[in-house]
Amino acid sequence: MSISNTTSRYIPLHAPETANLDDEKTLLPLAVYHKLAEFITKALHTVNAKGDSAKLNEIRSHNAVSIDGERGTGKTSVLVNLRTYLKSTHGDILKDIHILEPVDPTLLEENESLFLHIIVAAVLSDEDVKNSQRTNPESYKQLNHALDKLAHALECVEVQHDERGMDKLRALFGNKHLADRVQEFFKAVLQLLGKKLLVLPIDDVDTSLNRAFENLEIVRRYLTTPYVLPIVSGDRELYREVTWRDFHGRLTKDSNYKPEQAYTTAVELANEYQRKVLPLPSRLFMPPVSEYLGDQDITLGLPSVISLPNFHAWLEIFLAGPVNGREGSDLTLPIPSLRALTQFINSCSELIQGLPQAVRLAENPLQVKRAWQMPTIRLDVMNLFHAEHQRLNKETKREFGPAYRLFSEPPHEPLDGIFGGLDQTTISSWESTLSDYFQYEPKAGAVYLVLQAYKYWQHLAEISEEERNGSIFDTPLFQPLHHEAAGLNQFIKENDFSEWQVHLKEKLPYGWLARLDAQQTLLPYPVAEVGVNSAKDWKYWEVISRSGAAEKIGDKAVFLLSLLTHHNYYTNANRSMMLNIGRIFELIIASLVGPVSLQTLQGIVQDAPFHSTSALAPTKTLNLGPDEDDEPVEISEDDVLERLNRQLELLQKDIEVWREHHKLDQVRFSPWLIYKVFNKVYSQVAEFRNVPKGMKDVGKALDKVGMVFHATWSAFGSFEKGRLFGLPDVVATVNLNSSHNFEQNPHFKMNILPFAPTTGQKGQDNPDSLSKRQFGASTRTASFFLADHPIRSWLDEILAISWVKEAKNVSAREWLFSKLNATPPSRLTSKFLEIKLRKIAEVERQRIITEMTVLYPDSSELKLLADANQTLLASQN
Incomplete structure (x- = not known):
């Protein structure tokens, strides 16, 4: 079956590199989007169940969703395009939630001590929030009131290190209530918007390594409200690294006693810390590139030019030839991330459209490789041959003639100068394009x-x-x-x-x-x-x-x-x-x-x-x-x-x-x-x-x-x-x-x-x-x-000839009697040799004479041997 133009997902051939994707068919990690929709639905149910009358302390919980993935795996794209996905598949929950623009931790300046500043700024600068201020003045006043309380609490936190006496106590009191003020602020924002849940994407918390642990602390302290669902993206291994190092630094700050034990303790604390801040049931993983490369539902271009797995299969055989993978013969294509994949496809977009029709319309990667390697054979014939060969292989005699008879008809001839459907000029263009791209990839x-x-x-x-x-x-x-x-x-x-x-x-x-x-x-x-x-x-x-x-x-x-x-x-x-x-x-x-x-x-x-x-x-x-x-x-x-x-x-x-x-x-x-x-x-x-x-x-x-x-x-x-x-x-x-x-x-x-x-x-x-x-x-x-x-x-x-060995330091006499398996007499005669030769077959006699002719052509022993053999032959005739 050929590739359909209604395939659910595709990678644009000429699109510029951007995280924002307007077409929902270009959203690739569907499993991640689907799980996010489930988490959002669950968070909405939690808000509805708690109600407005519940005390703040009673409804706090660690509910952050984490998306794990290395650089370039598409985490930012997921956060940016979450609204697009929900609009096309879960439009019913959009009326109750508001998705903020992803918060960027790198915007935190050196003199800003709290990541919370950036979060509040992101909420207030949201376009929907600003527009609602004009249409809903009463809720706007409540938001301002909540914002004043939050600002006062933030101020108390910032000055508590410099205060003394009663002012110090007031500052500590303000710090204790900061989490309440944050929750009241988010609740006021939702009332202004007429929504029930704020979805707060936080992109690459680990990017700013010197602030990574502090940023996680903000999530732990202040984003535990049910009115906000934080979606934190980053490399969880880096989270773990910065977390245990922070704990380790605190454990060894005043004493370097038992450093190995301190390391073990720090790692245990880091694991439990992450378990609390980023709960295990709410953890997601970005798919590896190999998962996309094996998904036949992903195609290149719209309308579809070729499926992504088929394109990958063609690249493999184009570069490595018809290898079977044994003994490490597969040549791994160095495409480490989704970003790298889209950049690569963009670099050869024009050439992709010129691939042979048999390659582009193949049903699966195996057919792609067969179409390229064996362009003169119909694909259905190869399928029949494989099935027949398997059947005959199970029989006792294992005679495979019936399978090969499928090739009794001469195949069609390929065009002159064509290699699997491409001329040499096009092949050279592919090689040049691939070389220009991969020369900068460290693993290529x-x-x-x-x-x-x-x-x-x-x-x-x-x-x-x-x-x-x-x-x-x-x-x-x-x-x-x-x-x-x-x-x-x-x-x-x-x-x-x-x-x-x-x-x-x-x-x-x-x-x-x-x-x-x-x-x-x-x-x-x-x-x-x-x-x-x-x-x-x-x-x-x-x-x-x-x-x-x-x-x-x-x-x-x-x-x-x-x-x-x-x-x-x-x-x-x-x-x-x-x-x-x-x-x-x-x-x-x-x-x-x-x-x-x-x-x-x-x-x-x-x-x-x-x-x-x-x-x-x-x-x-x-x-x-x-x-x-x-x-x-x-x-x-x-x-x-x-x-x-x-x-x-x-x-x-x-x-x-x-x-x-x-x-x-x-x-x-x-x-x-x-x-x-x-x-x-x-x-x-x-x-x-x-x-x-x-x-x-x-x-x-x-x-x-x-x-x-x-x-x-x-x-x-x-x-x-x-x-x-x-x-x-x-x-x-x-x-x-x-x-x-x-x-x-x-x-x-x-x-x-x-x-x-x-x-x-x-x-x-x-x-x-x-x-x-x-x-x-x-x-x-x-x-x-x-x-x-x-x-x-x-x-x-x-190799059909038995080549003689050249003798080393052995006389002709010694060599001859070693071949005859006899003890040489004091005087060698033709008659003695004739007696010995009678016990040897004629073919063997001739072989000895031939070999001795090569090794000792001028020896007297050879002449006596030849005369004895001639006499023996004459007497037998």
Whole structure:
């Protein structure tokens, strides 16, 4: 059902900031207004029950109503617009009450000792009171008489400190009767107005902190009459603070004995004092902003443009992307108060009216997010899919094909250049408007970093290759050491580098780590990766070349392993080579975010790995412990670089085709989603491991490449999978320990499989496979797009090979007999080897020969082994 123009409440799009609201439909905290009406009705009944004949002392009671709320929650607006609300909903009680204008305690001057002066002045200056003086002269005389008595009583109170003797007694007598005179004054005012009850709003009693307790004392002493209903607004925590401090000051004025006991007593006295002055049954609380943001009856603009919850939902997915809220992936919008909400809406009022129709007319926030994320799918189809998926999930087999068949019909195509219904120019306007607003909100640090990243990525997409100079991660959201910049000092920073200092202790110089003491960040970040040290003489490309793998696969393996290695990291002795995950991760993310040119890939390969200690502390030495070799080793890598360039060109073309196939230029990825993925991947996969003499295992290194890709893919699924896409919010939480057989891993089955087909399903053209691929494409999720990413295709080829380990300090003779599980004779012969080989299957024999060819290509033992195997094969044939 679309939004109705007769919705009960709305927030104006262009209204100036003012507490006075003429239209009752703009009054938002209806529950507060409703309770105030109840309290007023109850106070009227009390006045009627007491009657005029009752003695004053018999009818006094503490009946003040308190409205609790922090600054900007709309307390003043409630007091100012109370008459408007009552006029539209409780017109019958208005004939018996008179609502005064809210009294402002800040008007109290330094030389005025009583808040009571301001209250009396507010009553006498009321327009209705002044007008009634002319139309009701008899009551006016009674009011003047009551006012004279009140003035005399006030005068006695003011001079009592300076009087002596009998004059002092007279002053004290006047003070005793001041409360009676106040009550007589209010009664005379009501007689003049022809009313039964005065409603006295007192706005922000706690505003003037040096007078806050004195102001509460006036309410306690003099506003206990049934003829007046005080409505006191303010922050009750501040009331409590100033009250206990006042009592504490009095308790410790003459003696500092037992200060802790004095504090406890002061707090108890303050609680009882507030219980008396501001009775618990008469306490109201202003709703938090979250309550308005979840109220579908509140819309923006008149006629209605969009409901407030729907607008909030669109902002969430616009900024954070399709996150499911797990592991803190929700990006909280910093709108702390009702005042902040109305100011924010006013700042983007023009843009709100241009939101896509599917977003504006959605029935609920979930439909808003679906309309934005999946603009090519009808909303009713997603509802049916969710219901069918839930039904099938309860069955034993859990075959979800029938649910995916709902997507058998091709969806309608979005317009070119449209992201969820908005063109890039409009999206840029939204990002700029949001950035301009939130840059001044102290708690908006995370939102501001995300908006900066959006702006930076769009800048990279628009400039030419010649102008581009930098990584997609060269923005503060991914650079925690840059959070001390002047442009971010206005934001609250609650995170530090203490964890870094613990984990990097004795690995990086103390001086560099010590500088982190004074730095804080807007968001938490994983510890920078040190990496795994590899042998400086490790010619992995030669090992791969001798492995027997096809040349194309070998070249891809060399390229991916080269992305993992970083040579420009200096130890205490000389240059070292480290294995870091940063380049692999950056390449995956860069290919998703925007077009990837050859120059971009070259920059990734040439720069230090992202979020590594070598990138964040590039001039610092790394302590690898006592095992490092002091002798420098020179390695010629010219042939490697040539192979890398060929593979870079091939990968760039593959990525270009992949992006064009999925039309990724029309998909907008959120920096916040990628920040969460980055945190998760580095927490799981990044490491520091000191391998004695350096790691020289090609298989383990390539497995690490696979771990980075699969962990990244799975992390996207863990944040994307959920109710938004009609799927259960259940993801894998176990650690990813291996890159092999990934499709059998819970990370694939739970996080990714609902979006993407298995390798076997990719080429199938049956209805279920086609429908599932159609669903995955419609979700526009990284979980789907990465299923056929070029890096994954390369890894599938590479990880299928059992890469041999390079031997360390083991002779060919020792290695061979360890494989044959035999004791070597004094003289090795081909006949001896033939006897041993007969006990081994032909496939295993060939594997040993292949592995030995890689490790010991020129050894005599290899020649004898090959001859023995050849003889054995000939005899068997």
